[in-house]
Amino acid sequence: MSGELGVGMTTYRDAARQGLRAALLADPRVFLMGEDVGKYGGCFAVSKGLLQEFGEERIRDTPLSESAFVGAGIGAALGGMRPIVEIMTVNFSLLALDQILNNAATLSHMSGGQCSVPLVIRMATGAGRQVAAQHSHSLEGWYSHIPGLRILAPATIDDVAGMLAPALKCPDPVLIFEHMGLYNLEGPLTAAADHVDIDHAAIRRPGRDVTLITYGASLYKCLEAATILAQQNIEAEVIDLRTLRPLDDATFVESVKRTHRAVIVDEGWRSAGLAAEIGMRLVEQAFYDLDAPVQRVCTEEVPIPYAQHMEQAALPSVERIVAAVAGLLPHGR
């Protein structure tokens, strides 16, 4: 795909579209299907214009039938295509979970390696937009429980544009979670987007005193917290996981071996989620390097409420991150 993503100032939304466009241009086996991806232009306007450019065969509006069109994506992948299935939001993916878990994630292993499923499923995730309990799930960490899936969570403009190409090249089913709260994020799309690595986490800010481990939109809360902490002379290293399964634990374990302290920031619910997994990997691989218990800053274990102050109280915040670090370094440095 190199050189096919235009560079320059853009938004996360437009970068996602550029990734789609480049993928459609690069490989005739690629097509996009999902609810309102065509005539409507995508419920977050990500696929706007693609129907006009690529036509109805390759930009396919589906009926409201999540299980069938996700399953059809799996079938089309078995049949030699490289489908990109859009589930509008993760909230509706529950209706397709049987197909995702029992077919997409399972067919390769269960068939003894005969049937791989080169399918990409994109969905929007996350809370913060006051759309209440049924529309505010952050289940990407929960999906990371399932063997056979690869789970990506692009937090940056380069990643949202550039993850699609390697995801489509991968013969395994890949789920890409785009955070709803990031679509309006502005910034540069760089040449790096042409060579995105979907196997490794990225250190977004180096630091020596504590490691903040996060992904998705929470990255920006962590970076903000790190700036505040720097004023208190605490240098936080910020790691963006990028890939939630398989988890690149080497990167964060190495970091924590240097900083000796870790705070995990995860917009998912706390119990039995991804933050617990990261914590346990640290316990298993860096126990004797830890100067203090690993901390988790997660979403409160409630259905997300509509009212803004209640929703914000439920979600991880810069203040909670700073406070968690302060608890680990009570006397600063």
Add this chain to the structure above:
Amino acid sequence: MSGELGVGMTTYRDAARQGLRAALLADPRVFLMGEDVGKYGGCFAVSKGLLQEFGEERIRDTPLSESAFVGAGIGAALGGMRPIVEIMTVNFSLLALDQILNNAATLSHMSGGQCSVPLVIRMATGAGRQVAAQHSHSLEGWYSHIPGLRILAPATIDDVAGMLAPALKCPDPVLIFEHMGLYNLEGPLTAAADHVDIDHAAIRRPGRDVTLITYGASLYKCLEAATILAQQNIEAEVIDLRTLRPLDDATFVESVKRTHRAVIVDEGWRSAGLAAEIGMRLVEQAFYDLDAPVQRVCTEEVPIPYAQHMEQAALPSVERIVAAVAGLLPHGR
């Protein structure tokens, strides 16, 4: 329900049936519905005879429509009934997950406390019977991620008989996971079944050197491992969680504060599962009491294969538990 469960030698299967029978006798609002619970007698013969005793209105065979009949259970609960919905096995519950998460778990909070959902969903769970990848899931730990649900995992004959009554009394949706591999377990049903506590874990074997934390069928593997370890003069305490959500962390944290070492045994997949949560609770609440990193013995992260030797290799085993403890206590006591 006191006195309504007959006592004496029985099986896990019959104890489950006695629990159902007692519930149906005790409250006219209780009814059972699910695939083949009636004429067929239940796919594991748990409800055999109930149709004959209670009739078609209260023992309802459903079509293959998991989403609709689980949702109908939620509606019936809203409407004043106390439904027991049987999903044959957890493997099919994925088809009903939208109803479980977006309705059952959510309605109370989202409606500001107006609509509670006094529903019990029973399902069989677990592997070990060579029924391959799509029929061998252990997802109870995964379900424990979801706020609003209560998750029970009866491991004993008293629990499988006695958990139903308090579950039905509880105004919240309760999911009861019966392990497929236990239905033939024989043993006494005791008077304790009339007063089962669904809020607390149970110490099934006291010990001073290490705490084995588990639930469901893995309890028996842990007890066996404890017997072997005792021969090496290692006294393992075995905790049966019983309730996976809300998690009774006080019991296992207190135990580990005494033993200073913990091994978690969970038939679920390892990553981002319940074992990670238990480990993190220990890190958060007992970090300075831990003499060694918490260990996890989980199912390998693969779709469960059919062939017996491969399936057994994937599941937690007595040997792996003993080895994990040995790793923590390399020189014995």
Add this chain to the structure above:
Amino acid sequence: MTEAQLPFLDREHALVLLKEMLRIRAFEDRCAELYSASKIRGFLHLYNGEEAIAVGVMQSLTAADAVLATYREHGHALARGLSMRSIMAELLGKVSGCCRGRGGSMHLFDASRRFYGGNAIVGGGLPLAVGLALAEKLQKGPGIAVCFFGEGAMAEGEFHESMNLAALWRLPVLFVCENNYYAMGTALARSEAQIDLVTKAASYAMPAESVDGMDVIAVEAAARRIIAGIRSTQTPAFLEARTYRLRAHSMYDPQLYRSKDEVREWEQRGPLISFTTRLKGAGVLTEKDFQDLKAAAEAEVEDAVRFAEDAPLESVEDLTRFVYTEVRP
């Protein structure tokens, strides 16, 4: 259908219908303003153009019946009798709202009126309706369950499963499809292989009919007859009401998928225009009557807005309340 055939249609009743539709219209228009002013947030789906359906159907329901709707449910909530104040406070995220401000526009609930939401998952309310009807049947109660949903929901598996279960078990459920010809931007013919929706009920041997959802009288008449049938036979039925959404799908929708002309055409057939014209033609409504009703509706809306603006927020300390029921017996 002439008025003569409709024993219920006297002037008084006609004015009730008009008043209810005007209340909804005034409420929805005000919501759009409040959204622009960022007082209402999140998703907002307005019912403009479809008022005749909720109002028409609701006339035959009693307090014993259960009602379920979608995220586009302000009209249903109002027609079911939820106070405008409690709805508006909900939309403003206030604790005086019908769900303490937790549900917002898509999740209006009132258990005391057996109004069970407000469901934001397309098709998600249908199985609940089946269950509520089952509870009635098992308790030998007098109630039926009515669920409203869009034609888009008919592609979902849950529609199929729920229709079958209701028919198989002979449960008193009325399935009301509000066919406004679009599911977001997807026109009916782009989502259904068979666009004649009533034929689908034959798969469940369920009686079904279609009605002009722009005609409140027709809707009421059809619903009355069908609901009487459901009550007496204790079996379900399907009603398609053909209508049109005069506003965007939600406040985010640029409406690329339909032409302004198409919208304008339907506006002329809107349920308020057509009913008002008809009542005036029949001599039962004067322009002054109409203006009075409209003013009353607007006044009620303004009162609701004031109430909502003044209402307090829920305390953040209460965030985790009601995840689990507080008192366990």
Add this chain to the structure above:
Amino acid sequence: MTEAQLPFLDREHALVLLKEMLRIRAFEDRCAELYSASKIRGFLHLYNGEEAIAVGVMQSLTAADAVLATYREHGHALARGLSMRSIMAELLGKVSGCCRGRGGSMHLFDASRRFYGGNAIVGGGLPLAVGLALAEKLQKGPGIAVCFFGEGAMAEGEFHESMNLAALWRLPVLFVCENNYYAMGTALARSEAQIDLVTKAASYAMPAESVDGMDVIAVEAAARRIIAGIRSTQTPAFLEARTYRLRAHSMYDPQLYRSKDEVREWEQRGPLISFTTRLKGAGVLTEKDFQDLKAAAEAEVEDAVRFAEDAPLESVEDLTRFVYTEVRP
């Protein structure tokens, strides 16, 4: 239908059909024994009584077509040309099995024959069939997709969604419902409000018909005609084949839900008995022909059992192989 109307029905072809059905029957009977001997484990669902459907339909398929079935799919796999050895080795959990012993009875796959399982989730294969047909359409390939499923699956939402999608998008899919009147212990009338299954296709404006699934000739004739239609119009179709499962649902089933008499009656109408009688009556089959074919089938089964018994197990070290594809381009 008389043989004269069936250009394909010469003696040679008749014997092919009979042979295929006998292979399946002999295979299934031997499986039951192997299950009692604990050599086959887990769930085992046998196809006795339903052989005419897989054999009849498969006659019109080419190598380009994709086939999907359920957990009751030994017959489909055999009729599709998977070697009996690779299937039997799979059932014995051996690495020489068609899925290395990982899938077992419910998950037979052979990508080289476009046989995509073996799906143990009722209804789970239907969306895959839609997708495989979509892949053909987008690649302008010659193939169609055929999926087999029980009548119980028709209550699932996925049936509804898949039928609609296939019809809406005009995809070359043949939906074959094997109506054996029971889903485990649930009789059709206890699971479907409308038991005339072909009427359900009208919801998707899809052509549909019903055939006697006990008559291999009738199945083949119907399938030939319908499949030709699918190939030429590139649109889907639905075929109900009425049949009966002569054995238990699975090896755990005490069959409390049906009488021995009922089973005995259907046994008399079984596809092997009826076809053999008919061929003998028409003078194209002698008892010796029949015994020869039967013996050949049994010999093939014995060979497969020996092969499977001798085959090695997969190495435990390979447990995590193929969770993810080994080579990423």
